[in-house]
Structures are given as structure tokens and as C-alpha cells.
Amino acid sequence: MARQNTLFKEAYNRYAARLKPDTELPSEPEIAAELGVSRSTARSILMRLNDAGIILWNKRQKTVLRLPTEDDFFPKEETDSLHDIIERSFMTRIMSDEAQPGMQINELELAREIGTGTSVVREFLIRFSRFGLIEKRPNSHWILKGFTSEFALELADVREMFELHSAAQFGRLPATHHAWEDLKAIEREHHALLKDFDAHYRDFSRLDEKFHLLIHRASNNRFIADFYDVIAIVFHYHYQWNKALARERNARAVSEHLDYIEALQSRDQQRISAACRQHLASARQTLLQSIPQGAGEVAGSAA
Amino acid sequence: MARQNTLFKEAYNRYAARLKPDTELPSEPEIAAELGVSRSTARSILMRLNDAGIILWNKRQKTVLRLPTEDDFFPKEETDSLHDIIERSFMTRIMSDEAQPGMQINELELAREIGTGTSVVREFLIRFSRFGLIEKRPNSHWILKGFTSEFALELADVREMFELHSAAQFGRLPATHHAWEDLKAIEREHHALLKDFDAHYRDFSRLDEKFHLLIHRASNNRFIADFYDVIAIVFHYHYQWNKALARERNARAVSEHLDYIEALQSRDQQRISAACRQHLASARQTLLQSIPQGAGEVAGSAA
DNA sequence: ATTTTGTTTTTTATCTACAATAAACATTTT
DNA sequence: AAAATGTTTATTGTAGATAAAAAACAAAAT
Numbered sequence: 001m002a003r004q005n006t007l008f009k010e011a012y013n014r015y016a017a018r019l020k021p022d023t024e025l026p027s028e029p030e031i032a033a034e035l036g037v038s039r040s041t042a043r044s045i046l047m048r049l050n051d052a053g054i055i056l057w058n059k060r061q062k063t064v065l066r067l068p069t070e071d072d073f074f075p076k077e078e079t080d081s082l083h084d085i086i087e088r089s090f091m092t093r094i095m096s097d098e099a100q101p102g103m104q105i106n107e108l109e110l111a112r113e114i115g116t117g118t119s120v121v122r123e124f125l126i127r128f129s130r131f132g133l134i135e136k137r138p139n140s141h142w143i144l145k146g147f148t149s150e151f152a153l154e155l156a157d158v159r160e161m162f163e164l165h166s167a168a169q170f171g172r173l174p175a176t177h178h179a180w181e182d183l184k185a186i187e188r189e190h191h192a193l194l195k196d197f198d199a200h201y202r203d204f205s206r207l208d209e210k211f212h213l214l215i216h217r218a219s220n221n222r223f224i225a226d227f228y229d230v231i232a233i234v235f236h237y238h239y240q241w242n243k244a245l246a247r248e249r250n251a252r253a254v255s256e257h258l259d260y261i262e263a264l265q266s267r268d269q270q271r272i273s274a275a276c277r278q279h280l281a282s283a284r285q286t287l288l289q290s291i292p293q294g295a296g297e298v299a300g301s302a303a
Numbered sequence: 304m305a306r307q308n309t310l311f312k313e314a315y316n317r318y319a320a321r322l323k324p325d326t327e328l329p330s331e332p333e334i335a336a337e338l339g340v341s342r343s344t345a346r347s348i349l350m351r352l353n354d355a356g357i358i359l360w361n362k363r364q365k366t367v368l369r370l371p372t373e374d375d376f377f378p379k380e381e382t383d384s385l386h387d388i389i390e391r392s393f394m395t396r397i398m399s400d401e402a403q404p405g406m407q408i409n410e411l412e413l414a415r416e417i418g419t420g421t422s423v424v425r426e427f428l429i430r431f432s433r434f435g436l437i438e439k440r441p442n443s444h445w446i447l448k449g450f451t452s453e454f455a456l457e458l459a460d461v462r463e464m465f466e467l468h469s470a471a472q473f474g475r476l477p478a479t480h481h482a483w484e485d486l487k488a489i490e491r492e493h494h495a496l497l498k499d500f501d502a503h504y505r506d507f508s509r510l511d512e513k514f515h516l517l518i519h520r521a522s523n524n525r526f527i528a529d530f531y532d533v534i535a536i537v538f539h540y541h542y543q544w545n546k547a548l549a550r551e552r553n554a555r556a557v558s559e560h561l562d563y564i565e566a567l568q569s570r571d572q573q574r575i576s577a578a579c580r581q582h583l584a585s586a587r588q589t590l591l592q593s594i595p596q597g598a599g600e601v602a603g604s605a606a
Numbered sequence: 607a608t609t610t611t612g613t614t615t616t617t618t619a620t621c622t623a624c625a626a627t628a629a630a631c632a633t634t635t636t
Numbered sequence: 637a638a639a640a641t642g643t644t645t646a647t648t649g650t651a652g653a654t655a656a657a658a659a660a661c662a663a664a665a666t
Contacts, residue, residue, distance in 0.1 A: 002655040003619050007442060027610055038442075038658040043611090059611065061666080082620080108647060118648085119422060126429050132525045139310060139341075139627060139648070154524040161464045221457040222435045222448075223533075227526070287628045305625040306649050330640055341628040346641090362641065363635075385650075411617065418653040421618085442618070442657060 002217070007106050010079035011035045012045045012156040016054065016068040025055065025062035082116060084126045089114050091237050094133060094147065097292065103147030105134060131230050147234075149291045156284040159231055162224045163215060167260075167276045170218035171267045179218060180265075187261050190254055197251065204250040211257060215264075234287075242290040250284055256282060313382040314338045315348045319357065319371040327363035328358065361486035385419060389427045392417050394540045397436060397450065400595065404449030408437060434533050450537075452594045454557055459587040462534055463580070465527045466518060470563075470579045474570045482521060483568075489514050490564050500554065507553040508542040514560060518567075537590075544595040551590055559585060 007182075015035055019149075025031065032042035050057040052072055055064050090110070093099055111121045125142055128134060132151065135143050145151065173179055189207055193200050209232055216228045256279040263275035318338055327351075328334065335345035353360040355375055358367050393413070396402055414424045428445055431437060436452065438446050448454065476482055492510055496503050510534055519531045542549075559582040566578035 002621060002653075002658085005656055007657070008523075029610075039611095040657055040659080044657090106647075119620060119622090122648090123426060123429055123619090126426055130433050130529070133528070141628090141647075151525075154526055157468070157522075157524055158526045161468060164466060165460070221460055222454075223457055223461045223530070226433070226435070230526075305623075305651060306627085308626055310627070332640075342641095343627060343629085347627090398651060409617075422652090425618085426649095444617075444658090 004078075006079055006081050006083065007037065008044050009074040010081075011037050011041060012048060013073050015045055015080055016049065016072060019049075019054070019064050019067060021064055023064050023065055025064065027060070076085055080234055082120050083124065086116065086121060087128075089215060090124065090128070091233075094144065095237055095241050099144060101148055102130065103144040103146075105142035105144055107142075128188070130226075131233060147291065149288060152284075152287045152291055155231065155234065156280070158227060160280050162219070162227060162286075163280060164273060164276055165211070166216045166219040166224060167264065167272050168269060169220070170215055171269055171272045171284060172263055173218060179214060182214055183261060183264060186214065187258070190258055190261070197254075198247075201247050201250045204254065205235065208253065208257075209235065211261075238287065238290055252282060253286075282297060307381075307385065309382055309384050310340060311344055311347050312377040313384075314340050314344060315351060317377050318348055318381055319352065319375060322352075322367050322369055322370060324358070324368050324370055328367065330363070341514055385423055386427065389417055389419065389423060390431075392430070393427065394536075397447065398540055398544050402447060402449065404447060406447040406449075408445035408447055410445075433529075434536060450594065452591060455590045455594055458533065458537065459583070459590060461530060463583045463587075465522070465530060466515070466583060467576060467579055469519045469522040469527060470567065470575050471572060472523070473518055473567055474572055474575045476521060482517060485517055486564060486567060488560070489517065493561055493564070497557060500557075501550075502555045504550050507557065508538065511556065511560075512538070541590065541593055556582070556586060556589075600601075 015031070026034075028039050028042050028046070031046070032039040035042060035045075046055070046057055046062065049055045052068070054066055054068050054072060055062055105125070107118050107121050114121065122184045125134065125136075129136060129142075132154070133145055133147065135145055137143060157244070170179065186207070189210075191205065193203065212231070213228060216224055219225070256275075260272075260275040260279050263271040266272075329337075331342050331345050331349070334349070335342040338345060338348075339482070349358070349360055349365065352358045355371070357369060357371050357375060358365055408428070410421050410424050410428070414421045417424065428439075429435065430440060432445075435457070436448055436450065438448055442447060473482065490509070492513075496507065496510065515534070516531060519527055522528070559578070563575075563578040563582050566574040569575075
């Protein structure tokens, strides 16, 4: 098959879930905009809802007849985009113990294991290469550089440069800028998390990402924003993978965040810089401690 | 056809050009290593050299009979890799006046104009997107963000952060490190350039790239190294494109480079930082001055 | 006159096939 | 035995085909 209609299925599920009984649905362009898809896809969704007897569709009239049942939804396996499937599958492999730095990556083999064509895998690898974890030998294979301590150090260095810059910019934002409200909201979320920390400390990673993203946005720089994707993906899989001492780590990070937020709100560049450094230094520590031991010592590609 | 044998042709030309009359050629693996290709490709080259009567090849015996003539070489158009062709073609379009920021990029159209398949164009665009000049709308087209003043400013900001960091690292390199010799050599090249500046100032761009690359290498950071590709490509096409005032610009840059080199050699972090800032500030100026006027304002193309 | 729906066209995402190239294996030569 | 050559196999790079999705165009309804 040339292409899976996962977008349609995913959007269908999304829309079906939010239907309210005995209501009228808006116009096609409006539905499309709500779902973030084209009108063609929106129409396909309406058509299927109509066929399933969930709505009655006649030109402008679109009446919800009943709520969808479990059976009306597409199963979750069918709604993942190919790109997400490959990313998950690939990251799991990269973070596993079998993955040794210096290892070759075989496009065809990867494609077969994931159950997809080679071109998608290929395009994924090209996109993924900007994360610095793999490298291409032209006319030949990819090489896994691996999640090594060198990687973590290089990542942390750039992160520090960028975040110091962004945090300084943040401190210069005019008082009317909406980022200040966003920061307040994030501060409240931190306090809420602390209220019942034992029950909620696992939610910290989401909040962490949100906080740093807000800061990086202040830089208004596409290269910094793009680099934040690298950090986000590394931390995302890193959190999933290394759960030891999560409670202590997160507790420390929350308290550092609160200092950092306070410093930002003071708009005192000295304080901002100090709080930022403090937090990033301990984030660096955390990342380094989670590197699989022995990684980096294997096969330092000579060729 | 599935694939062009441009690698073979390019390597053939390269090898034919360095043949010396009445000599014996080394073993196949040795030739392959010299050319940076696989033994299969090296053998194809030998086979063709033999067929053309340029060498006599019998197992281990490979005697050069005559030097290749003009006709023996493949024409230059046939030795460019597809990737290079696409890059050139695409950069020319991007830098041209017709290219307005916000414009859509059509894969199929690009492929047709370049005379190639869509997959190569697609993969090129994915790779190219890290330069921050284009952006993808998922399930839809690419958008040209364009060579605007925002782009130049964002690029210059990151460049300054990275180069200050790298230059500081450079200053800490042990005296035995070969980078110091490389720096000396580059210093000499600058002086040589100055000797007959009017005749040679156009060679400066090559030297400029070499100099900054040397500095960035000291950072030993893959993200900084990767980012330098962005700078290099922008400056490469920028130099080609904006030749006005080249002499003055280059004269100024050479003198700044010499200060910068001296500062590095002093290993005094204060001096290094000052010289680096000085030079990057004027590089930023230069880049900004070369932005096509009106870029960034999508609608009206002023006369 | 603008918005909505109906219909058609264009473009992207993905798969498959195949030549070029690399890599592996087998045989010969030193 | 080690290195070189000869031969076969595996993998990448690229083109072309096709379904999904977006976009454009046309007709109808407010």
C-alpha cells in the first residue's frame, strides 16, 4: 500500500470522542480547522460518521444521532503515524544495552524489523542525524555514535550557552509580555506538584520541558529553538529509561526551578545567570550519571 | 535509471590524472584506500583504464602504458553527485530575487526542473531544513523562510556564542597541540595574501573558512561543528552572490584576523575574547548589509 | 457578497524495483 | 601465513508508481 490513512483515523477518533448528543455540527471548514486537517479529511470523517449512523448528514445539516461506542473507534495501533512508530522503535533500540557505540545501522534490516519500507527509515535517519547520535558514511552505512558521556557533555555545554542567553533575554522581556503570565502559571504548577509530591513527582518531566521551552522561546532564535528539540528528546527517553532515584532528583530540580523562577522575576541579570548556572550544573550531573557504564570505551571508530 | 555511477566517474578522473608514465600501480586495496572508495569501484577503474589501453593489467601486474588524453576523462557534468547538483540548483533559487519569503516549495516541481526523482529532492530538503531557511508543514508543502535579516541576526547570535566558546577553548590548548602549528600556517597565508592583495583578495573566503573551522574544532563539540556547516554554506553562497565592496571588506577582515590570531597566541583569555568579539561584530555587519532589501516584507516588491 | 458544499486536480507520503557501490567470501599468489 | 586477486552477496541511492491528504475550482445556499 502506498500510504496509510492514519491521519484520517487519528482525527476521526479525536472528533468522535468530542461529539455531544443532539447537537448540530459546524461547517466543514470549521471542523477541518478544529482538527488541524484539510477539508478533504474532515469530509471523510463526516462521511464515515454518517455511514456508521452516528450523525445524520445532509448538506449543511449535520445532526448527532448517538454517541459513538467503543467499536466505532479505530484501534490505537492504527492511528500512530509511521514516523512516531519508527522513532519509538529506534530510540528503544538506541537506549538498550545491545546498542554499542560504533555499531553499524542497516536501513533494510531496520525497515524489516519495524515492518515498513526503506525510504521512511532512510528519511527518519536523515532527520534524526541532527541529534548527533548517529553519523553517515557516504555511500555506506550509518554509524551509531551512541549515548555516551562525550555526547552528554557536548549536549550540556551547548545547552548552557543557549539557556544562559535565553534566560538573559527573558529577563529583558517587557512587563506586558505574556511570557510573564506563563511563568506565573508554571510557578503555580510547581507548588501544586510539591503539595503531594509523592503522588505526583513523576509528572515533573512534563513540567520541566514546559518550563525550559518557555525560557528558550524568549531567545526568539530558530537555532536555539531547534536545539531544544534535541534536549527534549534526550530527556524524554532518558526519563523513561532511568527511573532510579527519580524522586530525589526531581525534588532537587523543583527547588532549583523555584529559585530560577524567582530570579527571572527579579529581572536582575546577575541573579538570573547564577540561578540558571546552578540548575544546569545539576541537570548536567543527572544526565552524566545516567550514561550506561562502559559506553564510549568501545571501538572508537578508527576508519 | 536507478543510480548514476558518478562516484566511479569522479574517482576515475581523479586517478587517471595522477598516473605517471612507466610506473607500476599498487595493489587494489591500496588504490581503493587512496581514492576513498571500495575495492569494487577501484577494480572498475582499473578495468576501464585497461580497456582504454592506458594501463596493461594482468593480475598483480599493472603497468602504465601511456598518459590519458583529454578524451579519456569523463566530462565534468557527469562527475557531480546528485546531491551537489541539487544543492547548487536550490541555493541559486533561494538566493535569487524571485524567491520571496513565505513562498511554497513544491517537491515535484523542483524535481522536474532539476531533472531528478522526487525522493532525492525530498531527502535533500529534509537535510537542508537544519539550515533554518525552510520549514515543513506536515502532510503539506515546505515553506521558504528566506534569507532575511531575522535569519542573519539569529545566525550571528549563535555564531558568536559558539565562537567565543571555541576561541576560549583554543586558548587553553596545550602548547604541543598541532592546532598551534596550523594557526601559524594560517597566519603565514594571511601575510602572503597581503603581499599582493589586489591580485589575491578573492581567495580570502577560502582562507576565512579554514581559519574559523580551525577555531571551532578546538571546541570538540559535535553540535558546534555541525553548526559551522550552516555558517559555511551561508557564507559560501553569500560571497558568490555579493561581490560589491569585496576588496574593502576582505582587507578589514584580514586585519581583524591577524589581531585575532595574535590574541590566540598570547593565550590571554581577555584579549582572545575581545579580538573575537571585534571580528564577529564586523562579520555580522557585513552579513546584514548583504540581505536583499525588502526581504521579510512579503507583499510589496519595491522598485 | 460571502460562506458552504460538491467535485476535480495537485501534491505529499510511502512502497517497490533495480543499478551502483560496498562488503563478504573464496581462491590464488607471494 | 599473509596479502592480493577473483567472485558472490548485501546494502545503499535513485526512480517511478500509487493511495492519502491537501488544495483548487465550481456550483449552490445563506
